[in-house]
Amino acid sequence: MRVYHFSEEPYPDVWTPDRPTLRVTLPNELCDPKRANELYHRYVDEWMLADQLGFDIMLNEHHSTATCLTASANLMLAILARVTKNARLLVLGVPVCNRQDPVRIAEEMSMIDVISGGRLEFGMIKGVPYEIAPANSQPTRMMDRFWEAHDIIVKAMTTHNGAFNFEGEFFHHRTVNIWPRPWQQPHPPIWSSTSTPANAKEIGVRGYVCGSFMGGIEETRKLHKAYAEGYREGGFGNEVPVDRFGYLAMCATANTEAEGRRRADMIADYLRTNAQVADPFNKPPGYFSVDAAFRSMRSPNPRAFRTLMTPKGRPVELSTATLDDFIECGIAFAGTPDQVYEQICSFVDGIGGLGNLLLMGQGGHLNHEETVDSITLFGKQVLPRLKARYVPEMKFAA
Amino acid sequence: MTSAASDGLTTIDIHGTEVQTFVAGAGPNIVYLHSALWLGDDTAFVHELAKHGHVIAPLHPGIGVGKDKNNIGSVDDLAYLYLDLIDQLKLKDVTLVGASFGGWIAAEMAVRNCNALSRLVLIDALGVKLGAREHRDIQDFYGTPDAELTRMCFADPAKGGAELRLLGDDDLRRRLRAREALARYGWQPYMHNPRLKLRLHRVSVPTLVMWGDKDGVASPDYGKAYANLIPGSQFELVINAGHLSHIEHPAAVASRIQSFAHNR
Numbered sequence: 001m002r003v004y005h006f007s008e009e010p011y012p013d014v015w016t017p018d019r020p021t022l023r024v025t026l027p028n029e030l031c032d033p034k035r036a037n038e039l040y041h042r043y044v045d046e047w048m049l050a051d052q053l054g055f056d057i058m059l060n061e062h063h064s065t066a067t068c069l070t071a072s073a074n075l076m077l078a079i080l081a082r083v084t085k086n087a088r089l090l091v092l093g094v095p096v097c098n099r100q101d102p103v104r105i106a107e108e109m110s111m112i113d114v115i116s117g118g119r120l121e122f123g124m125i126k127g128v129p130y131e132i133a134p135a136n137s138q139p140t141r142m143m144d145r146f147w148e149a150h151d152i153i154v155k156a157m158t159t160h161n162g163a164f165n166f167e168g169e170f171f172h173h174r175t176v177n178i179w180p181r182p183w184q185q186p187h188p189p190i191w192s193s194t195s196t197p198a199n200a201k202e203i204g205v206r207g208y209v210c211g212s213f214m215g216g217i218e219e220t221r222k223l224h225k226a227y228a229e230g231y232r233e234g235g236f237g238n239e240v241p242v243d244r245f246g247y248l249a250m251c252a253t254a255n256t257e258a259e260g261r262r263r264a265d266m267i268a269d270y271l272r273t274n275a276q277v278a279d280p281f282n283k284p285p286g287y288f289s290v291d292a293a294f295r296s297m298r299s300p301n302p303r304a305f306r307t308l309m310t311p312k313g314r315p316v317e318l319s320t321a322t323l324d325d326f327i328e329c330g331i332a333f334a335g336t337p338d339q340v341y342e343q344i345c346s347f348v349d350g351i352g353g354l355g356n357l358l359l360m361g362q363g364g365h366l367n368h369e370e371t372v373d374s375i376t377l378f379g380k381q382v383l384p385r386l387k388a389r390y391v392p393e394m395k396f397a398a
Numbered sequence: 399m400t401s402a403a404s405d406g407l408t409t410i411d412i413h414g415t416e417v418q419t420f421v422a423g424a425g426p427n428i429v430y431l432h433s434a435l436w437l438g439d440d441t442a443f444v445h446e447l448a449k450h451g452h453v454i455a456p457l458h459p460g461i462g463v464g465k466d467k468n469n470i471g472s473v474d475d476l477a478y479l480y481l482d483l484i485d486q487l488k489l490k491d492v493t494l495v496g497a498s499f500g501g502w503i504a505a506e507m508a509v510r511n512c513n514a515l516s517r518l519v520l521i522d523a524l525g526v527k528l529g530a531r532e533h534r535d536i537q538d539f540y541g542t543p544d545a546e547l548t549r550m551c552f553a554d555p556a557k558g559g560a561e562l563r564l565l566g567d568d569d570l571r572r573r574l575r576a577r578e579a580l581a582r583y584g585w586q587p588y589m590h591n592p593r594l595k596l597r598l599h600r601v602s603v604p605t606l607v608m609w610g611d612k613d614g615v616a617s618p619d620y621g622k623a624y625a626n627l628i629p630g631s632q633f634e635l636v637i638n639a640g641h642l643s644h645i646e647h648p649a650a651v652a653s654r655i656q657s658f659a660h661n662r
Contacts, residue, residue, distance in 0.1 A: 133541065140582040141471075280541050285581035290574045297563050297570065 001348075001355060001390035003383055004058035004090055005050035005375060006248065007362035008068040008270065009043045009076075011036060015066060015269065015364070021278040023065040024133050036069055042368050043069075044079060049372060050361070051084040053379025054387075056121075058090040058248075058358050063134035067273055074108045081116035089116055092193055092211050092246075092358070093123025097142045098135035102149040103173055106156035110182045118183035123191035123211065124150055130277045132284040140286030145170045152176070157187040191246065195219070197226035204230025204244075211246040211358065214271070214318070216308045216329035217350045220247060224351055228396055239395040246356035249347075250332040250363060253377040257335045263374055264334030265323045269364030271331075275305040275319035311350075333359075337381035344382070348390065352397035357386070407457070409464055412482050416464025419483075420455040423448030426659060427492045429484065430455040431500030435539070435551060436642055437461065437576040438569055439559050440497070443644045446652030450659070451493070456483060458503075460579030461572065473525075473583050473591060477506035484514045493659040497521040497644050498615070499580060499589065508605075509597040517659050518605040520624070521651065522613050522641050524589045526598070528623050536589045537615045540581065550614030552640040598627040605631035606658045608651060610639030632658075 014030045015022060047057050059076055062068035070076050073091045080089055089112070094105055113120040126146055132139045148168045155164065156178045163177035182188055192203050193211035203210040204227040212223050228240045250270065252263030283293065301307075305319040308329050316325045326332035330347040333340045348354045361378070362371045407418045422444070428451040432440055447453045456462070459470040459479070470479060480503065484492060492515050496504030501523025508518050529535045537550055548558035562573060584590075605628045609621035618635060625633040636643040636651060644651045 136586060138581075138585050140578060140585070279543055285540060286578040290571060290578060293574045293578075294567075294571055297574075 001242075001357055001386050001392075002056045002088060003378075003386060004088070004246075004356065004358045005047065005055040005362075006058040006060075006358055006360045007043055007046065007371075008060065008062065008360075009039060009070045010270070010364060011039060011066045011069050012269070012365045013066075015273060017276075019276060021281075022067055022273055022276045023062075023130050023278075024281045025278055026064070026066055030066065039069060043362070044076075044083065046362060046368070046371050046375070047080055047087075048083055050375055050379070051087040053375060054086075054383055055375070055379060056088040056090065057084065058092055060092055060123075060125075061095070062128075063131055067270070074105075074112065077112045077120070078108075078115065081112050081119070084116075084119075087119065088121050089119050090121035090191065090246075090358070091123050092121075092191055093125035095127035095131060095135070096124045096149040096153070097145045098127050098131055098137040099149070102152045102171055103156055103176055103178065105149070106153045107178045109153075109188065110157060110178055110180050113182040113184055113188050114180045116183075118188075120182075120184070120188040121191060121209070122188040123193065124153070125193050129284050129287045130281045132287060133281045139284035142287065154187060154190070157182050194223070197222050200224075200226040201230035201233075203227060204232075204240075205234040207231065207234050207236045207244070209244055209246060209356070211248065211356075213248040214250075214331040215247075216331055217311055217347060218309050220330075220351045224396060241392070242353045242355035242390070242394045242396060243392055245354055245396070246358050247347075247351070247354055248358035248360065249330065250326065250334075251340065251359040251361055251374075251378065252332075252334050252366070253337055253340050253374045253382065255336065255377070257339060260335040260339070260374075261323055263366055263370055264326075264332050266366045266370075267360055267363035268321075268323060268326055268332060270360060271305075271318045271326075272320070273364075337377050340378065341382045341385055344386065345389065353394055354390065355392065355394070407462075410456075410483065410486070412479055412486060414467040415459055415470055415479060416462075416466065417459065417479070417483065418457045418462030418464050420444060420457070421453065423451055423453045425451040427451060427489045428453045428655075428659075429480070429489070429492050429494050431480065431494075431496040431503050432458070433498030433500050433642060434458060434461065434576045434580040435498055436559065436645055437573055439642075439645050440648075443648035443652060446648045447495070447655065450652065450656040454483070454487065454489070456480065458579055458583070460582060461576045463575075471582055473503055473506055476503045476583065477510055481507055481511055481514075489514055491516040493517040493519065493655065495519040495521070495655060496523060498641060499524055499584060501525065502584075502589070502591075502594075505594060505598065505601070506591065508603065509594070509600045512600075512602045515603045518601060518603050518628075519608065519655050519658065520605065521608045521644050522610055522616060522621065523607070523624065524584070524616060525591060526595045526624055526627070527587070527590045527592055528595065528620060535616060535620055538588065539615075540585075550640060551642045552646055553610065553612040553638045554646065557646050595627055598624075599629060601628045601631075604658075606655070607631055607633045608636055608643065608654065609633070610641055610643035610646070611635040611637050612639060613641040613643070615641035 061073040163175040191209040200223040254260035333343040501520040502525030607625035
């Protein structure tokens with residue numbers, strides 16, 4: 001099993017519950033560049049420590065927000081490609097439908113792959129609804145644009161005999177010929193993330209790595225199943241290697257249960273602030289299908305961020321959930337190293353296997369010393385046990 | 399066009415695009431292009447128009463549920479689609495009426511070909527960029543809370559009708575389709591074509607530009623400047639009206655269109 005350390009590089013100093021929005025329209029006068037400078041360097045230090053401890057590294061990007069200072073994952077990846085030594089560098093992901101130029105993405109990803117000596121894990125994602133406004137991106141037919149961008153990126157990474165022509169519905173390039181070409185052949189491992197079985201199946205058909213975020217045991221099982229269907233349909237074999245799936249949860253470890261829980265509760269503000277978005281930017285037209293938009297308007301709580309079921313069938317709304325709710329759902333692991341290990345094993349066995357565990361080990365107000373202590377304890381006392389128990393040769397349980 | 403009106407929808411196949419079209423009335427031809435905003439609430443206006451002529455009112459593709467093998471996706475597409483509709487139905491001497499987004503389509507049709515038209519009526523029309531690049535000529539429907547958008551569209555917000563969530567299932571779905579289709583056609587550049595203002599001199603039929611005096615989406619000054627780009631056009635305010643002045647005052651606006659169309 002690979003375990004990735006993830007942080008959104010938050011700027012939590014201005015997170016107050018009374019702000020109607022932390023995203024899109026929050027004025028950047030609230031962002032002190034000197035404070036942001038400290039934070040960037042701090043988060044890089046934490047990723048470097050994670051690298052030394054044997055973690056892999058995950059990052060993503062968001063825009064116009066105090067919840068995430070990584071406005072360009074590619075820029076941070078370029079730094080990490082240079083300053084880390086062993087970690088796989090997972091971006092999950094690059095919002096390919098919010099970018100004007102997919103060829104530029106192929107170039108940047110190839111650069112990072114080469115600088116890092118072949119450590120890039122390349123995630124392509126649709127992006128969350130409130131990323132539409134900062135990108136001024138067309139919210140209709142996004143998945144059509146997504147797959148066309150994907151096609152040109154993969155072709156750009158795998159074409160080595162000179163320029164090719166691409167005149168698609170959305171993207172036009174007459175002379176595509178990227179330098180450098182990627183280190184990893186034929187291209188870096190491709191990931192995508194989803195919360196719906198239909199998309200999980202589509203990712204499976206292509207044999208890519210499927211990331212799922214904080215869906216808990218019940219939803220993740222469904223995604224597993226759909227992925228496996230697609231994987232078999234794609235002709236990759238009947239048994240799905242566990243490295244084809246990744247799962248993101250929050251995690252905090254400490255010497256005492258109480259301290260571990262306190263830390264996890266701070267990280268969980270990541271989820272609780274997700275609903276703090278000015279209304280019009282939450283549901284861009286066309287981002288959701290008409291049917292999905294209809295169901296949302298007819299639901300008892302149209303402003304809900306995301307509601308999950310616990311294994312016992314109790315609904316939990318993530319933007320208002322308690323830490324115990326998160327632990328029960330399998331979207332937070334918290335406590336002493338032994339407790340965290342047990343919780344993770346129970347989750348992984350519950351979903352039928354996992355090759356990539358993505359852990360938000362820093363979030364919200366969790367400070368540098370706390371983060372260092374938490375990931376060090378995990379790295380020394382949990383990570384070796386997980387790697388011994390879940391070996392890469394494992395397959396999904398049917 | 400509400401459920402009641404949608405009973406009168408006819409499907410017309412235009413070179414592979416099925417357009418659901420409301421047809422009513424008799425007399426001179428009136429082609430009406432709807433705003434996509436507050437879809438359905440313009441039924442009273444359509445019926446008022448039908449008192450004065452033969453009304454042909456297509457539902458823009460993506461809002462209507464007809465099949466479309468041509469993937470109609472821009473206002474340019476819509477302008478040619480409806481010029482083709484006019485040709486196919488062999489309509490002559492058409493009074494072309496467009497409101498808001500529909501006004502943009504009507505203007506794009508008129509700069510392309512006025513042969514089948516006798517009059518052009520633009521009601522609080524979108525479609526041109528007039529102000530400085532930092533000035534937003536047309537308010538952002540998609541960045542505006544619903545209550546505020548209602549105040550922009552109606553001088554009397556009570557005429558804005560029920561909240562979306564209180565609509566019946568069919569009407570709510572149609573509204574959601576309209577919201578998506580409008581974004582598909584007008585997301586970027588936002589609700590305008592940067593080249594349209596350079597082409598409006600080509601409009602060669604008498605044109606009436608009507609504007610809500612309290613239009614909060616595109617101001618009356620914008621409307622006046624728009625009208626000034628169309629040779630010989632008349633500009634008139636609709637008093638006590640927001641952006642959707644034809645929904646707020648259906649009889650008065652339809653009656654003014656009738657007098658304009660018949661004053662030859």
